[in-house]
Amino acid sequence: MTIDDIARELNISKTTVSRAISGKGRIGIETREKVLKYINENNYRPNALAKGLAQSRTFNISFVMPEDYNLTELSFFQNCMWGVSSRASDLDYDVIISMVTENDISRLERLVDNRKVDGIILGRTLENDPAMEYLKKTGIPFIAIGAAEDKSVPQIDNDHLAGCSELTSLLLKKGIRKLALIGGSIRNIVNQNRLKGYQDAFEKNKIPVDNGVIYTDACSKIKIEEAVKELLLKRVECILCMDDAICIHVLNTLESEGFKVPQDIKVASFYNSRMLENHQPAITSLQFDAMELGAASCSLLVDCIEKKEVADRTLLGYQLVINESTKV
Amino acid sequence: MTIDDIARELNISKTTVSRAISGKGRIGIETREKVLKYINENNYRPNALAKGLAQSRTFNISFVMPEDYNLTELSFFQNCMWGVSSRASDLDYDVIISMVTENDISRLERLVDNRKVDGIILGRTLENDPAMEYLKKTGIPFIAIGAAEDKSVPQIDNDHLAGCSELTSLLLKKGIRKLALIGGSIRNIVNQNRLKGYQDAFEKNKIPVDNGVIYTDACSKIKIEEAVKELLLKRVECILCMDDAICIHVLNTLESEGFKVPQDIKVASFYNSRMLENHQPAITSLQFDAMELGAASCSLLVDCIEKKEVADRTLLGYQLVINESTKV
DNA sequence: CTGAAAGCGCTTACAG
DNA sequence: CTGAAAGCGCTTACAG
Numbered sequence A, B: 001m002t003i004d005d006i007a008r009e010l011n012i013s014k015t016t017v018s019r020a021i022s023g024k025g026r027i028g029i030e031t032r033e034k035v036l037k038y039i040n041e042n043n044y045r046p047n048a049l050a051k052g053l054a055q056s057r058t059f060n061i062s063f064v065m066p067e068d069y070n071l072t073e074l075s076f077f078q079n080c081m082w083g084v085s086s087r088a089s090d091l092d093y094d095v096i097i098s099m100v101t102e103n104d105i106s107r108l109e110r111l112v113d114n115r116k117v118d119g120i121i122l123g124r125t126l127e128n129d130p131a132m133e134y135l136k137k138t139g140i141p142f143i144a145i146g147a148a149e150d151k152s153v154p155q156i157d158n159d160h161l162a163g164c165s166e167l168t169s170l171l172l173k174k175g176i177r178k179l180a181l182i183g184g185s186i187r188n189i190v191n192q193n194r195l196k197g198y199q200d201a202f203e204k205n206k207i208p209v210d211n212g213v214i215y216t217d218a219c220s221k222i223k224i225e226e227a228v229k230e231l232l233l234k235r236v237e238c239i240l241c242m243d244d245a246i247c248i249h250v251l252n253t254l255e256s257e258g259f260k261v262p263q264d265i266k267v268a269s270f271y272n273s274r275m276l277e278n279h280q281p282a283i284t285s286l287q288f289d290a291m292e293l294g295a296a297s298c299s300l301l302v303d304c305i306e307k308k309e310v311a312d313r314t315l316l317g318y319q320l321v322i323n324e325s326t327k328v
Numbered sequence C, D: 001c002t003g004a005a006a007g008c009g010c011t012t013a014c015a016g
Helices: A003-010 A014-022 A029-042 A048-055 A071-090 A106-113 A130-138 A160-173 A189-204 A221-233 A244-256 A290-305 B003-010 B014-022 B029-042 B048-055 B071-090 B106-113 B130-138 B160-173 B189-204 B221-233 B244-256 B290-305
Strands: A060-066 A094-100 A119-122 A142-145 A155-158 A179-182 A238-241 A266-269 A284-287 A313-316 A319-321 B060-066 B094-100 B119-122 B142-145 B155-158 B179-182 B238-241 B266-269 B284-287 B313-316 B319-321
Touching: A003 A014, A003 A029, A014 A029, A048 B048, A060 A071, A060 A106, A060 A290, A071 A094, A071 A244, A071 A290, A071 B071, A071 B094, A071 B106, A094 A106, A094 B071, A106 A130, A106 B071, A119 A130, A119 A290, A130 A142, A142 A290, A155 A160, A155 A290, A160 A179, A160 A189, A160 A238, A160 A266, A160 A284, A160 A319, A179 A221, A221 A244, A238 A244, A244 A266, A290 A313, B003 B014, B003 B029, B014 B029, B060 B071, B060 B106, B060 B290, B071 B094, B071 B244, B071 B290, B094 B106, B106 B130, B119 B130, B119 B290, B130 B142, B142 B290, B155 B160, B155 B290, B160 B179, B160 B189, B160 B238, B160 B266, B160 B284, B160 B319, B179 B221, B221 B244, B238 B244, B244 B266, B290 B313
Parallel strands: A060 A094, A060 A119, A119 A142, A142 A155, A155 A313, A179 A238, A238 A266, A266 A284, B060 B094, B060 B119, B119 B142, B142 B155, B155 B313, B179 B238, B238 B266, B266 B284
Antiparallel strands: A094 B094, A284 A319, B284 B319
16 A cells, blocks of 8 residues: 555545655645544555655664674673664664674675665774774764764763762772772773773872772783782782673682682672673672663664754763672 | 766666666676776765665565573574674675564564565564564565474574484483483473483483483573582482573582582583683583574575575584583 | 666645 | 645666
């Protein structure tokens, strides 16, 4: 069934039918009702392709995922995508996935060149991000999840800085002073923010930071183990981990070294996906709602596509979950 | 730039340009070369929407993911989707994600009703799968990953049955007799196959199965722990786990009960995603290439869409990885 | 081998 | 408030 059939059946013009459906343009209330009723009863669905061609829009957006992720990120991207997809449905968009690597964004290029999408959500950004460079040249609407260097692209993220600062402060206020930090690649902008949050807390509490207990770029299991062992020698009271993947290795190392949490040493994580959920003792951590982030980023993008005014930078909240693992 | 511009520029008709691009219909070799050259030089890309409207095709397919998954499945779906997406690109399709729950397939319905896709890959099937029922009614081409009850829908999967049978056999041949099995929901067809593979191995080796050491529907951490403790009392020599999520809980329980693998008890897994990868000792397991499965399922679906002859059932291989954890 | 024309199913300025 | 007509950018039967 097409718009034409409806028009013929109802003895009105295609134009009128179109107007009744879209709600655009003046139309008599009765006529509209009549059309809507007919459509409902006969279960008519407009052809998205035809509509798209006429309006040069696809009603598709793309969610871009990187290839090189660890398990924490996996779960993040998954939840985030879920949020995107769910909000997109509500706004009558669909989401096409596009997977890229640091060196190969050809899939994304194809998608854009073929005009299969109206806009793009970058699931993560890198320093000198090739995807971002490319997208800027094309002029297609896009936004970035996470902080981007380039302030001209709308970005959205949870407030990692504030969260990390609050969690660190809380531990300092408990009287913990020898508070170590282990984190991943500092090229990653979110890790820069986490570090900054940690430092901010010390500053706010007027306590000097000991750089000797900060280990960044601990990207492998081995490096994490080494860091933990060194920290044990330094007799730190608590280890803060930048995410739960790191935290798991830290916990395993502590266990095999014979240290009990929280009696002998305390542990907390700046990011808890799902991996820590059953751990004994429960881990004090920051929790972020990746689905909500996805949904919000979808709305943001659609606003961009529809040329509404959008904020340069949107910050979403976090939850501080205090658990057994930091009990003094 | 449109096909019209090219035609005008080259003083030929749109028809001819279209033929040069599509390769369909008779066309002079020189004319074609000329068009192709022009297109290449001017970086023309056909409008997918217009092409789609004319052919009533979208060149999109959908990958349907369930909502309720554990971490093992998460990693499976992710890799599988990667494979689908990558193969789709090669075949000039794009993939729209569609997320469903056991009770709510409205997203999928919307997608199909709006005619946004040419075909569907069901990432998983259930008994009395509502998505499958719905898709059959619509007549849209679709395939299922994993075994489906309904033999009329093309299905593709790794050969879990053969894999599980081979792994079990191998352990029996090592002389292990008290060989326990812990698995998840038996409503899940893949788990039925795993159980069957286990039983087949005993039969082939003419050894009686002891149903007292088979625990299925061990879906929670608690149930797994209980099962392990019971098995320890029964003094089994080896525990086979249906997947790595179960395996991790088994390993943790063994550790806290003070049992060493493989000295005191052996452990193996019928499915290894990525969660086990750094475990000490390394775990004997079956490995499946989810990306390859995704890619193959994409090819299969595209064949269906293009009305080629396809097999009812395609079985992909597996890898048997023998490790420390089953060393006698 | 090539082209004019109709068609895919919508939208939207323009006219009334 | 409503409609005839042109247009979105392709494809494809039909004719030559």
